[in-house]
Amino acid sequence: MADRRTRGMTGSDLSRTNTSNTAARALAIAEQLHHECSILLELYRKKESFAADVPVSDSRLVSVPPPSSQLDTRDQLWRLHSALLQCRSLMERAIAKEEEELDDGRKSEYETQRKMVKDRLSFLLITIGELLKAADGTVGVTPSGEGLELDGPTVLFELKLWVYRIFKEVDYWTKTAITTLQALPSVTAKERARTRQVRSTRRARR
């Protein structure tokens, strides 16, 4: 049997990290994603010669329940997770569409940044998923792609605007994630209280 030793975190820690640390990491990833997304938008605008105030539709590409103060933390996280998941689907579709329609075979800074944003979005989803798991043990139902404009327009200009809208959508939901996650410590505190309650209940049962 091969010798196996660990340093730092234990093996179980890897899958069950501390919730607060996870929330902090999620927030850090969201901020990083926001930074990278803004760079991507800049690169895209530069690439497509779009002005900073290029008119795009105010309507959201992602369909999630409307925000409400009535939503608890878990629901907020679920809503966020759902929106980001749709964003990733849209982005994957946009990337596929771009590669299908516009790819010139070169790996430019834009492509690198685009891949980085998509991967970072995946990291954020994983981290938020961990938070959701920590909240109630389930990640929740993965929303389907129904209702999303995944096919995209066929006209090139509209396609470019559609891609731009997707990036803007990612940026929007990244900012939403930051906001949501920054408010998460209260959730963490609640969770901590819940954990203490569970422990005390167990002790009482003994």
Next chain:
Amino acid sequence: MESAGQMLMLAALMLTAHAGSQNYLLTFPHPKFVRVGSNFTATCVIINRTEVTADDLYWNLSETILPREHYSKINNSAISVTFTVTSDKPEWLFCLCRNPSPNIVLNQGLYMHGIYLQKGYAVQQPPGNLSCVALQENTYISGTITCEWRDSGPQTEQDPIIYTLHVRDMTSQGNYTTTTKTKAQVSLGTYPNHMNLEIWVEAKNSLGMVESEHLKEEANWFVKTNPPSDISVISEKSFPTSLLLNWTLPIDKSYFRLMYRIRFTTEGANTWTDVPQEDTSQDIQSFRLQNLQPGTKYISQVSCKNARRGHGRWSDWSNNATKWTPEAPPRGKPDLWMTILGSPNANGQNVQIACKDPVHSNGRITMFSLMIKAHRVTNASTQLENTTEMISRSGDITVLKQVPIPDHQSTQVFLTAINSVGQSEKAFLGVPERERPSVEDLRVSSQDGRLLVEWRLPRSSEVSEFVVEWVGRGQMDWQKENKSTTRTHITGPLEPFVCYRVSVYVLRSGWSSKATSVEAFLKEGAPSEAPSVSLLGVPGHDGAHLVWTQIPPERSRGFISTYTIYYRTGDATRAVTVLGNSSSYKLTSLSPDTTYDTWITASTIAGSYKGSTHSFTTQKYAPGEIEGIVVGVSLGFLFFFLMIVLLCFYKKDVIRENFWPRIPDPGESTIKNWSPDYSLKADLPRESCVSGISVLDVDVCDGRSLFDEEKAGLPLKKDKFLSEEHSSGIGGSSCMSSPRQSVSDSDEGGDMADTTASTVQYSSVVASSGYKGQTPAQPTLFSRSESTQPLLDCEENPDTSAQEGSRQSQRCSRPTGNNLSPQGAALREELQPLDFCSLPEDAENNTPAEHQSAASASSYMPQLGGYRPQ
């Protein structure tokens, strides 16, 4: 159970072999790799042959037969061997069969089978010291992570250890890469900042596998960013002791927050000054350096890392950011000093005024204001000289001016340093008209790579401070010590193998004393040169005076402790060691007329160096030796001559007797009384006895001729002969007779027949060829008797002499009688009355022995070869 299984395997193998192999032996197992150090067991089976048995089998490993004690016989047709695998080189293990009997010769090609053993090592230890780093690329962290680790122990070429580097993140199964080295990279695509990573290394070969420890850390734990860029330094005139640093973040804050470290130094300094970490651990992009020296050039660098404790690695240092701090007026005084140039002369001494900038020059000193005040005691005059100059700067020393300082003159020097903003305080240095005592017992030694200077305080009075000055290889420097110091290290940079003249002065309120100096080396080395030896004068015959020029300390690379003089002739080399302060030596005990090669070796405590060789040849003779020899020889001759003279003088009688024998004076002989009237006949017998002293053998021919010649004159000479008969009768010895006399006698030999009885013979003439009819062809030999026997003795012993003489007469007369001519016969008849040879018959009857005896008995033996003592 195991045995049964082995038997079953054997059976299966035999069946298999029977089907496919043509060899009659079969070995197994055939492992891919065998672990070095393990015991390996192989089995060999005989297939379908009965002429050989297991006892005939043997194992051969790398052409070496394995000992039988390692064998194990399974049955009559199978044998196994067990041995320890030691070598890590691949090798063949053969099962072979020997001929079962001398009558059976096996086909060895069929009776063999082999196992190829490839060796390997089990992976002994997990890869250790695993460390990984993810570097920044552009504005983000590269997705490629690089890891290094320590190897897992020995391996073989056949079975190398393959390392697999695994990196796993939360999104996927991760990635890995394999290598045989101890460094590898894994690409993760996008670097998962803030995500957890698990990294480990798996070491595997055919004989096992081990894993390293698993690094489970957040991805930013492995990150190393670029250093901060665009470092700018801002200098503000209103803050001459401060500089403001600004920089650009190497990576966006969203990746992670950064902490910094800053260091700075002045230009030319070797050490960096670090800004305390707590001041730079904040998320900052600028920092103000404070408490700096005004007017000084500072170099700054910045580095950064992940601000999270324990995360990330420090980046490399940024590029240098250089800036001068604003200038301020110099603070303090310039360090003023005067060093003496050369030796003092009759008029005084020359000094060189030099200075160092004030410790806090607060900027670049652009000029010095120098004032020299000279006061002559003799005429109480004072001279003032004001100059403002910036002459030459050598390092941190500025040479200002050379001035003569005459004796009996006090000199005061005042100096002010000036920069662009202001001027310093005034420094003062004075040289009094009279020398003041300096330190005592100055010692300088090398200690820990520095020169330690120690001294004793002068007895006199107050001391303000000491100045330690050192001069070496044309460079001068000094340092000042406070008044309580008695030992200090020289702080300036010193070079090894350089002779430094270290001087200590006492300053009393700025007035300098005389110097106390010693020479010292920071480190001594072997000399780089040695003096050339030469001769003083010409070499002697056993010595030579060698001289050489001492190596000055500045070129000797150390204090010359000894000089060793070598001198060699042939294969013999001798050496003489003299002290290092010597410059000449006299070689002694040299061999004369010999060429010597000589050289000198200069030695310090660190080594020595051989000088060039000089040859000389010693002289053959010492001075005066030739003259001595000549004088000695001359004196010797002179002495010898004198000795001869003296000897002759004192031994003149002996010499006279030897060279000029004394002839007896016949006048004093009793024979003088002989009467001439005596009857010849009556006296003849007596005369015949005396005649034995003088014998004349005359050749017949000669006698005849003589007779013929003399016959005519005979009557005329007869009287003479007769008158001489008296003397011949007295002279019994003829040995001292002169040759002339002998010749004369011979000449008169013709008369001998008739004068023998009356003539004294001083020599005998022997006709050696006159024996028994021999032909007288040979010349007649004359043998002069050396006898000194006085004839008087014969006279005194007439009987003996007569007897001998008669025998000789008989011998001589015989040939005469035989060969006489008619004239001779007549003469003989005339001589008959002498009765000289009266018994011819007796003579004829004498035996040769008797004849010989008679001859030997004669006092006058004929000697052909010389004289024989009688």
